[in-house]
Amino acid sequence: MGGWDVYCALCGGPIRRVRWDADDSPHAAYDREVFANSEDPGLEWLEDIRLIGENPFTASDSKVWLSGLACAEEYGAVSYQDGEKPDPAILDLEGRDDEGGSIRVVLIVASMKRYNTDGVDDPFCAPFHTRCKEVLRKYMGVSELNKEVLLESLKSLAEEGDGGRALDIEYGDIREHMEQYWWPQPGTEHFVCDPVEVKGLAEFYNQLPTRETSDFESPRTYNTEGDPFNRLPADVLLMLISLFPSMSDVFSLRSASPVVANLHLGNGFWRRQLKTRMPWLWDLPEPTDSQITDVDWRKVYHKLDWCSRLESQRENKFHGLCNRRRIWETICPVIEEAYVDFSAKNDAWGSPEAPVLRNVVISTLIPIGSRSWTGMDRETMTLLDKYLEITTARPFLLVSWSEDRRSFHNIRVSRDESELMARKQMIRSDVVDTVPVPDDDWITGFIFRSNVASDDNGARKPHVVGLEILFAKQEPVKLGAGKADTCRFFHASENHFIVGFRCYRDDEDHSLTHMKLLEQPLTNVGDCSRVIDRSVGGYNTTQGFWAGDLPPRNVCTSKNHLRLTWSYMGYNYPTEWLMLVESAEEQADITGISVDSQLGGFEVYFQNQPTRRIGPAFHAMKSLSIDGQGGERITQICVPRSTQLAMMFVTNRGRCLSLGISVSGYEPLTFGDEHDPDVSKVALCGIYGGWSEYMGAKHLLNGFGAFGSSELPSCQGEITPLAQDGNGYFWEPERPLAELFETGPIYGSRTYNEAVSWSAEQRVEKTVPSKGCMVSALDVDRPIVEVRVTLVHSNPKCSVAPIAAIQLTYLDGEKIVVGPDRFSNNPLCRCCDEKTSLAKETRKVPHYRHETWRLGDKKLTKLRIWPSETGGLGAIRFVAEGGAESPLWGYWGFKTQGKECEELNFAGEQCGTAIGLKVFFQGLERGDRGDDTVIVAFQGLAHTSA
DSSP states (O other): OOOOBBOTTOOOSSOOOOOOOSSSSSSOOOOOOTTTOOTOOOOOOGGEEEEEEETTTOOOOOOOOEEEEEEETTTEEEEEEESOOOOHHTTOOOOSSSOOOOOOOSSSSSGGGGGGGOOSSSSEEEEEEHHHHHHHHHTTSSSSSHHHHHHHHHHHHHETTTTTEBBBBBOOGGGGGGGSOOOOOOOGGGGOOOOOSSSTTHHHHHTTTBBBBBGGOOOOOOTTTTOOGGGGHHHHHHHHHHHHSHHHHHHHHHHOOHHHSSSOOOHHHHHHHHHHHHOOOOOOOOHHHHHHHOOOOHHHHHHHHHHOOOOOOOOOOOOHHHHHHHHIIIEEEEHHHHHHHHHHHHHHHSSSGGGGGOOOOOOOOEEEOOOOOEEEEEEEEEEEESSGGTTTOOEEEEEETTTTTSSSSEHHHHHHGHHHHHHHSSSSSEEEEEEEEOTOEEEEEEEEEEEEOOOOOEEEEEEEEEEEEEESSOOEEEEEEEESHHHHHHHTTTTEEEEEEEEEEEETOOEEEEEEEEEEEGGTTOOOOGOOOOOOHHHHHHHHOOESSOTTTEEEEEEOOOHHHHHSSSOOOOOOEESSSHHHHHHHEEEEEEEETTTEEEEEEESSOOEEEEEEEEEEEEEEEOOTTTTTEEEEEEESSSOOOOEEETTTSEEEEESSSSSOOOOEEHHHHHOGGGGGGGGEEEEEEEEEEETTTTEEEEEEEEEEESOOOOOOEEEEEEEBOTSSSSSSSSSTTTTTTEEEETTTTTEEEEOTTOOSSSEEEEEEEEEEEEEEEOOOSOOEEEEEEHHHHHHHTTSSSEEEEEEEEETSEEEEOOOSEEEEEEOOOOOOOTTTSSSHHHHTSSSSEEEEEEEEEOEEEEEEEOOOOTTSSEEEEEEGGGBBBOOEEESSTTTOTTOOEEEBBBBBBTTTTTEEEEEEEEEEOSSSOOOOEEEEEEEEEEEETT
């Protein structure tokens, strides 16, 4: 899908220089005659942009900031400079450097929200052209726009929904061009022309047309008999027609009324019309004494009126003036209405909102049920107006349901008990629950419980059937169903309390569709105990949308490690949770854990209990046995320092299970503050994961974290570090016998240069094995009955043999496998397509396929290795005693003819020394959203006695 453009909040035009003279597509270019000077077509103003945004977390008096010069990037991001005198709030923004940073901005048209991302953490921020802000300032008639009021005005015009944040302003004719990208089209040049410094306008002002002799002749007169306007004097008629909305209405009246037609619309009349009907001509110079009489103001009026119309022909247009008039007449009135309203509140309360909404912290938007983001009204409801009311406020929640009480409908707030009956009558439902806030308690959040059902199109959608209202002290008030398919947790953030709600309702049946919490820091109410929440416990989770019920309340929750692109742009499944162990007895009962190699599912096994699992996909399971009876415990889950799809499960005995792509730096998931002395007493007890469906791939992990418990025995004092080889690679699951050492070269190793994604010229050096490679060992010094090799779809670059696993079955029945050990019968490939794998291969074979070679009871004598064209591991073949050869295993279409191979000889008849095989694993780098880990190199392992 690529990225998308975002547009100026004040004009709807692009915020980047546009390519206007495409030679390869005359239909995707502007008229060259409009931009006659190809060296300087006058489009640089498009890049003169600034940002206006908020920083809810700053300690500054004002949460609103204006940036310095900004520059549009991809995927809705804009980089910005702080400016010469930066606002304090901008200096506190997360992720900035010494001079600026990058931030996601709102989309401008709500219909474009499919190009944005849900769940964006960046605060509200909108881009605008400096020129467009000047037009708005002129329209308002103020010397400077109030930044707080302007931001609130834009936010009030915003829609936020499943696809992301967007302004829902009617931008007029330009709207049909505000698509994923801005494409130049003939006839639309005025949209990108400077609305302030209008090309050609100054020259026109300097050469205004003068009156001709014929202008002084007496005009034709009409018979006025029977015309009712005959009774009004001429000066009154002139005053009346001056009040008409447009001159076209005046001309219509002159056609219908002879009296009005006989009125002499003199030179002075037309000069006055320029001021009253064309207020956007702020740069028209005041006429000199001679110009007042000599200039033909009628011609001036008609010229400027016609050349500022969008529908005018090219030769008649001042393109920049067309843009100015469009912004002035179409967009400025919309923003002004909101601006004036907030400005009045600002004068009354010192803020655009009620005092408790000043610098309010707005929570993430959550959808309620299955409603889509279309046709909605937004309403802000407060539980109180001023902080002083916190001890006396007695708000009520009015919760409405369907008549059979099986479906939730709405939430409203009443702050006066005497108004309850009137409020109920306004609610379009016969079933309304009244929930008062107790005198010494406060609302802290909600739990919405939903069941999932299929709609008419077969799509599975949730609808709310139960609600819990959470309080700071008392037990939750439970309404509707207590159990459901999913639950959505919605709670005030830490050290904050709720002052109100921003509710989004369907404009037809007024049902609640989306909701936000409005919060303020607890410090704003001093030592008031009413709002201090002492009961949240395990509700303080980092995920809000759960399958089934909430996790146990007595656990700690780590942060969500992943915030990936497809989680914003696809359909998100509810987060699932899995308790690995819940007691000391279960710690001793655990026997193993398995994870899908593409992180589609997790399983944990017990000796005396059923298997527990979460996730939608179990295609290729990679396993780690755990000796729970012998005291082995899973003590850590290590994840990359970046949001990459990789993780390691680690035990107290220095054994690990690694999943995902190859990364060079890991850190453990933690609970609470690392400086908290109690953190060391928290034992890992569970995990949670969320998955997305995006562009046909239904099992993409987008969220992952862990649970910890202080009630379980901790093994922190008896942990064995993970074993590493001489190059710093981790051994999986553990280091082989200490008597074994590496011998000979690493077959398949190479160094190469690769172009970075953003530059065909810039290249980076890469190595195989990579820094994040994992290594495992296979015993090749025993009789083997069977070798099973698992292959996956090839990388389109054909740079490495796509071997995902090798399993050896020995004569005594033992099986040793490197890579996944258990596979689903489902042959479907969930991520590969023609761009990420070889199309001819995906059409013929399943994604995971096994090829088996039966030896009987022989030992392996050698491993033959053919390099690929780029020097990597192209194909392999085992040789057994007696010269028996395995099939050739390599990338699709690999041929050995004319290619030399290398040989790794094992101890035995070939006089080799290797009794073990060191196997190097790293990502295949296919480039899709769920990469496979494959073998990229081999090396011999010999005994020290050799």
